[in-house]
Amino acid sequence: MRQRPRGDSRGILDPGRLLREVRFRRHLPTESLRQWVEHYWLIDWALSSPFEQRVVPHPAVNVVFQRDGDGPESGEVAGVGRDLFRITLSGTGRVAGVQFRPGGFHPFWRRPVNGLTDRRVPLPAGRLAAPDEVVCASGDDERCRALDTLLTGWQPEPDPMVEEAVRLAEAIRTDRTVLRVDDFAARHDVPVRRLQRLFTEYVGVGPKWVIRRYRLQEAVEQAAGTPPNWAALAADLGYSDQAHLVRDFTAVAGVSPAAYARSVR
Known part of the structure; x- marks a missing residue:
């Protein structure tokens, strides 16, 4: 089992510019989740002008929480994307994301994952709802603990x-x-x-x-x-x-x- 998150920039177009424009880092989840989760990825930004990032997606599902400025936090499930992914960031904001290992989201979703391919859907209410705790907290430790709590609460089982x-x-x-x-x-x-x-x-x-x-x-x-x-x-x-x-x-x-x-x- 991996003891540290991947250090490559695979899939990120112009990774040098990304690191100049925003704070990007990866963290491992709690050990019990590592059989399914590749890593958590966190981004913070304070931009004077809009910045577009392009990514060649991995064959992996992501769960993403984002907060722009002082606005409310949103959460979504992003299925495997077969096309180039583009996002434009502006102002200030934070992201706390989960990149699952290819195949690793199934125990959390409990249905065929191809129904999510090329789709980004809001986190469903009920079993997949975020806890009362804000995921996009100020520090890395707080964000990782919130994601650990969230994913563990979905009660994935080995398959x-x-x-x-x-x-x-x-x-x-x-x-x-x-x-x-x-x-x-x-x-x-x-x-x-x-x-x-x-x-x-x-x-x-x-x-x-x-x-x-x-x-x-x-x-x-x-x-x-x-x-x-x-x-x-x-x-x-x-x-x-x-x-x-x-x-x-x-x-x-x-x-x-x-x-x-x-x-x-």
Whole structure:
């Protein structure tokens, strides 16, 4: 089990600018929740002019609480987003978010997660309602304790199907050699059709999409550093040619790889 939150910027477009404009940090949840929750992510901002942030979403559900200025706190469930996510921040505000591990939201939602894909819905009343305690409190410790209390109160229970979905999605994320669904299914001794059903219900998207998204996030991350050899990278990530990678990158990020690399530098 991870002992510290991820330190990469994978999925965040122009992460250097994000860190210059806002205070962004990650924290782990209480240990009992880590089998389902990747991390908490907290943002605070005090901006003199509006700032737009773009994110290439992970194959993960997020629960997000936000408070703008002195206004009321709002909470929503954000399903897996297949398109580029954009948000414009202005003035002052705070966010306390939960990024679940792919497949990890099912014990809290208790229904097929693909019903949330490409949707952002207000936190339902009743079982998923936030406690009386304000989640977007002033300090990090207070926010993390409020999220721990909230999620523990939803009483998630271990589920072998969830454990399998989380394990397989993590294998795709961490193993760059995973490029094809049929090869991956054979490697883990899972029939392809069962793998597809498992990911659709528990992750929210199919395994082919998860593979391609994680490989695209690697391309985005590499473009933000020393410009790679795009033809070699395309082959390394399982694309038939460089043009195919450029098309996918542009469709997801909104700009070509070369244009993105220039803008970051």
